[in-house]
Amino acid sequence: MSKDYIAFFGLAGPAFSKTIPADRIYRYRDLEELHCYLSHAVSDGAVAALTGPVGAGKSTAARSFLAGLDPNRVAVLYIGFTASDRGLFREMARGLGLAPAYLKGDLVVQLHTAIEHVWLNKRRQTLLVVDDAHLLPDTLLVELRQLLNFQMDAATPLAMVLVGQPALRGRLKDPMHEALAQRTPVRCTLVGMSRAEATEYVKTHMDAVGGDPSIFTDDAIDLAYQHAKGLPRELNNVLVYALIRAAWHDIRIVDRRVVDETIKAQTQG
Ligand SMILES: Nc1ncnc2c1ncn2[C@@H]1O[C@H](COP(=O)(O)OP(=O)(O)O)[C@@H](O)[C@H]1O
Ligand SMILES: [Mg+2]
Numbered sequence: 001m002s003k004d005y006i007a008f009f010g011l012a013g014p015a016f017s018k019t020i021p022a023d024r025i026y027r028y029r030d031l032e033e034l035h036c037y038l039s040h041a042v043s044d045g046a047v048a049a050l051t052g053p054v055g056a057g058k059s060t061a062a063r064s065f066l067a068g069l070d071p072n073r074v075a076v077l078y079i080g081f082t083a084s085d086r087g088l089f090r091e092m093a094r095g096l097g098l099a100p101a102y103l104k105g106d107l108v109v110q111l112h113t114a115i116e117h118v119w120l121n122k123r124r125q126t127l128l129v130v131d132d133a134h135l136l137p138d139t140l141l142v143e144l145r146q147l148l149n150f151q152m153d154a155a156t157p158l159a160m161v162l163v164g165q166p167a168l169r170g171r172l173k174d175p176m177h178e179a180l181a182q183r184t185p186v187r188c189t190l191v192g193m194s195r196a197e198a199t200e201y202v203k204t205h206m207d208a209v210g211g212d213p214s215i216f217t218d219d220a221i222d223l224a225y226q227h228a229k230g231l232p233r234e235l236n237n238v239l240v241y242a243l244i245r246a247a248w249h250d251i252r253i254v255d256r257r258v259v260d261e262t263i264k265a266q267t268q269g
Pocket of ligand 2: 058059060131132
């Protein structure tokens with residue numbers, strides 16, 4: 001007997017995966033609204049702060065937004081967390097196709113010049129996205145703000161999206177970051193999905209791997225939803241292990257009991 005849930009349920013690959021293709025990402029209402037605000041921040045050359053608890057879907061939301069941008073108009077620099085300012089600036093330089101200067105002062109000048117060049121000569125705006133930005137040191141947040149200073153009037157060569165946990169909002173309230181806060185008119189928070197959206201979410205992920213969403217009963221999703229408080233990563237964790245448990249026990253339908261046992265197993269001890 002096969003114990004592999006993927007084969008057992010006839011799926012094309014692992015379910016509830018973090019590598020769900022960008023065009024399959026579920027665009028629930030808050031995500032659509034977020035995209036709208038981010039689009040305005042980009043065209044205004046402003047800063048946007050996208051915050052929410054761990055596993056709320058922030059990085060995925062940023063990914064779906066970026067996938068919709070026209071690469072001829074916006075050059076995207078996506079930086080995962082780096083603790084050092086030079087590390088971040090170097091990655092930006094590489095993203096712009098440059099060999100990074102060694103000294104930080106030179107690096108900043110290099111970036112400024114390149115971003116201006118891209119704007120003036122290629123008519124492309126640069127968008128810097130920094131993920132896990134709540135972990136950035138204060139000095140680096142200040143330096144990022146300084147990067148936004150351009151000589152040209154009414155030009156918006158650089159926009160930024162800072163993605164991070166709720167602590168990022170607190171950091172922006174610190175007087176030290178008032179200048180950055182003033183450049184951050186867009187502040188959006190992801191807080192999870194509604195119960196109805198969770199059903200669509202399950203369908204999206206099951207469809208992505210050619211699975212049948214009705215493997216999950218409504219009351220199974222109810223329980224997973226309550227446990228996960230509507231947050232996608234926790235929903236994934238419960239539902240994929242419920243599939244594994246069901247396959248192991250030769251159960252074709254994941255009902256409330258399977259989800260209940262999965263949650264108990266995951267939270268005990
Ligand atoms: N809108 C969505 N559509 C499909 N899957 C999603 C969506 N949002 C989140 N997920 C799933 O939840 C997981 C966690 O989301 P992630 O964006 O990494 O959270 P965060 O960055 O807030 O910690 C992702 O790996 C993905 O599988
Ligand atoms: Mg993330």
